[in-house]
Amino acid sequence: MLIDSHVNLHAPQFDEDRDAVIARAREAGVGMMVEISDRLSTFEATHGLAMAHDDIWCTVGVHPHEARHYEGLSDDRLVDLAARPRVVGIGECGLDFHYDLSPREVQAEVFRVHVRAARRTGLPLVVHTREADDVMAGILKEEQAEGAFKFLMHCYTSGAELAELAAELGGWFSVSGIATFKAAEEVRAVIRGMPADRIIVETDCPYLAPTPHRGRRNEPAYIGRVLETLAEVRGWSREEALARTTDAFFNLFHTVPRPASA
Structure with a gap:
């Protein structure tokens, strides 16, 4: 099953044709999508998409860019929201020291709140990290x-x-359209060393469209190109890449029922 593990369909870039984007994904063979929460102020829209579509699930969380608006966030609040139907993960959360849109110490504290919520709920934590490796x-x-x-x-x-380190700690990894970029050989080198049974794929749409769509709005329908690149990088057939990423997805997002077709 083609699964896009990270979509942002609530984003304003999809306001004019959201239903058509979802339809194109299905036509391209995408059997499941995970709609990602980046702030609690838009969580109702995120959750609403999951409730309206049988093939869409969602997470709850606060992106590090938004952490400055959630200094008082508690793990209790995240746990309460995570108890809603079709919420299958905590995040997107983490650290982004490239843009530094929130103070670094605030990013770290809000991230730890998400960790506590993940530990309490047993749901997987979706981690964003950029230029913050040591921390x-x-x-x-x-x-x-x-x-x-x-x-x-x-x-x-x-x-x-x-x-x-993340692999030693038992972490999973997701590969995006960046892996298709000509200048991303360092990214591909890291992908070659990832645990074979803990790799999944994502578009992160509307961002990071894979080649040959780079520079345009990304869509879940393009996830097949990411999968093909992962297969090329790892030396797998497309069928093997599909089977491995499907198994890895359901092992990570363990509360999502696995359809017989998968």
């Missing part, structure tokens, strides 16, 4: 020592050392 490594080690939790290094483009 991210420290938090993951400290928090895993406090108690185990599942986590996904989403759209992974960080360094090999952090990838190795």
